[in-house]
Every structure is written in C-alpha cells, then in structure tokens.
Amino acid sequence: MSKFEHFDANPDGRDFAVGDIHGHFSRLQRVLDEAGFDPVVDRLFSVGDLVDRGPESELALDWLARPWFFAIQGNHEFLAIQHVQHRPLDYRMYKASGGAWFLELKPDAQALFAAQFARMPLALEVETACGLIGLVHADCPLPTWDLLRTTLLGHMPEQSGLEEFCQWSRKRLQLQDMSGIPDLRALIVGHTPLPEPQTLGNVLHIDTGGWRSNGSGYFTLVDLATLEMNSPPTSAPDTGV
Ligand SMILES: [Mn+2]
Structure with missing residues (x-):
C-alpha cells in the first residue's frame, strides 16, 4: 500500500474532511446525518487518529471497510503498529493517550488492526472543481506538496523524521x-x-475535539469543494455515551 494516495474529483456527490475521531463513530455519524451525507455518492476523508480515547475504537475496521471512507494514518494508528511490530514504544504515554483498549486485545486481533492501519497512507490528495486539496494528520514536512508526494511515492530519498513530522508536528x-x-x-x-477551526495561510486545522469525553468539543466537517465548514452546535453538546 502506498504512503501517498490520489483521488480524482467526485463528479456525482460531495467530498468532506473530518478531524480526529478517537473512537467516537456514533457522534461522527450524527454529524454526517446533520450534513445530509449520502454514502451512495459522497465521500468522507479523515485526517487519521480513528482510535484511542473514545469507547468505539474497535469500530475503526468497520469504517475503514466502507467504500466511501478514506483515512490517513495518524500517530495513534502508528502507536498500534509500533506495539505489534515490537518497536520501541513509551507504554506509559500510550496508555495515558487512550491505548489501553488496544493493549487488552488478543494478539490476533491486534495483528488484524495493525495490518489495516499499516495500509493507511501518510498523505492523500483530492481533486476538486476548485483545486487540489491535501490531507495529512499533523503537518506537511516539506515546503511544497509536490515534494512530499514525490518523496512518499519513493521517487526521492526519504529524509529521516519525515513521517514522524507528518504525524506529530505542532x-x-x-x-x-x-x-x-x-x-x-x-x-x-x-x-x-482547538476550540474552533484555525486557518493559517491555506492550512486548515480542523480537530475541534468532537471526541472529548466531556462533550465540550464538536466534529468539524469541511466541504472540500467550497472549504465551507459546519457551524458549532448552538445547544448544549450531547455528552454521548
Ligand atoms: Mn494525533
């Protein structure tokens, strides 16, 4: 599986991006319903971190199997891969970041998750009527998108720390x-x-904490063609289950 994926424009429906999900797929579904998301023609692109913190992390594989859902590999998916591949891992940090559910899974199940997580790209791009949209989990480590694409596709030598920057940089x-x-x-x-989305230049930061356990955040959906975002809920947020 490629570390970089390209998607042609969607002539039949709308394309959306969503921030970190962290085990709150029911809340995400409610936001999709509110936006009138149509799984027959629309597509949803996730910046990654599908798992940890929330109660529904195990649904990540169901969502990854949906033909309209595409996700970047976030640092939390990578932590699971690190565990399964016996790479060095700060277990205290991992548990404090919500990884206990994964460590409690049987090794067979862990291997299944890690295999799917390893297939997720580090970056993806989507063509729209109004131009090219890029997605990475944390940030683009190189001055241009073309350089990142070329490097992740293996046409240029990879600089050390590049993948870590994509997943972790603030x-x-x-x-x-x-x-x-x-x-x-x-x-x-x-x-x-962030309490609300923040745009720096043309970089949109959209993790508005829809996964927060106290319900203080909300999920931001971005329409990739218009870059319009849904409004934060005006009523008291649902604290979920
Ligand atoms: Mn993250």
Whole structure:
C-alpha cells in the first residue's frame, strides 16, 4: 500500500474532511446525518487518529471497510503498529493517550488492526472543481506538496523524521506560521485539538475535539469543494455515551 494516495474529483456527490475521531463513530455519524451525507455518492476523508480515547475504537475496521471512507494514518494508528511490530514504544504515554483498549486485545486481533492501519497512507490528495486539496494528520514536512508526494511515492530519498513530522508536528500552530503550502488550494490537518477551526495561510486545522469525553468539543466537517465548514452546535453538546 502506498504512503501517498490520489483521488480524482467526485463528479456525482460531495467530498468532506473530518478531524480526529478517537473512537467516537456514533457522534461522527450524527454529524454526517446533520450534513445530509449520502454514502451512495459522497465521500468522507479523515485526517487519521480513528482510535484511542473514545469507547468505539474497535469500530475503526468497520469504517475503514466502507467504500466511501478514506483515512490517513495518524500517530495513534502508528502507536498500534509500533506495539505489534515490537518497536520501541513509551507504554506509559500510550496508555495515558487512550491505548489501553488496544493493549487488552488478543494478539490476533491486534495483528488484524495493525495490518489495516499499516495500509493507511501518510498523505492523500483530492481533486476538486476548485483545486487540489491535501490531507495529512499533523503537518506537511516539506515546503511544497509536490515534494512530499514525490518523496512518499519513493521517487526521492526519504529524509529521516519525515513521517514522524507528518504525524506529530505542532510547529505550524506554535509559530502561527502563515506561509501555507503554495501548490495546494488547501491543506487539511488535525492532531492538535482547538476550540474552533484555525486557518493559517491555506492550512486548515480542523480537530475541534468532537471526541472529548466531556462533550465540550464538536466534529468539524469541511466541504472540500467550497472549504465551507459546519457551524458549532448552538445547544448544549450531547455528552454521548
Ligand atoms: Mn494525533
């Protein structure tokens, strides 16, 4: 499976992006219903982190099997892969970040999840009528999208730390870096929970904490053709189950 995936435009329906899900697929479904999402023609692109923290992490494989759902590999998917592949892993951090459900699974089940997670790309792009949209989990580690695409497709030597940057970096937000990615209409990322979406240059940060256990956040959906986002709920947020 490629570390980079390309999607042609969707002539029949709408395309949406959503931020970190973290085991809250029922809440996500409610937001899709509110947007009138039609699984027959629409597509949903996730910036990754499908699992950990929420009660429905085990549904990640069901969602990944849906023909209209596509997801980047977030750092939380990578933590599961690290465990299964016996790579160095800070288990205290992993458990504190919601990974206990995974560590409690039987090894066979863990292997099944890790195999699917390993197939998820680190970056993907979607053509729209208004230009090319890129998605990574945390940030684009290179100055242009073309450089990232070329590198992840294996046409250029990979620099060390590149994948880690894609999944973990918070630098752009910390620096409030407005420079953006010149060869994209927009780059959409998650990873850092924010009270509301934040756009820096043409980089949209859309993890608005819809997964928060106290219900204080909400899921942001971005229409990839218009870059319009759903409004935050006006009533008291559902605290879920
Ligand atoms: Mn993350």
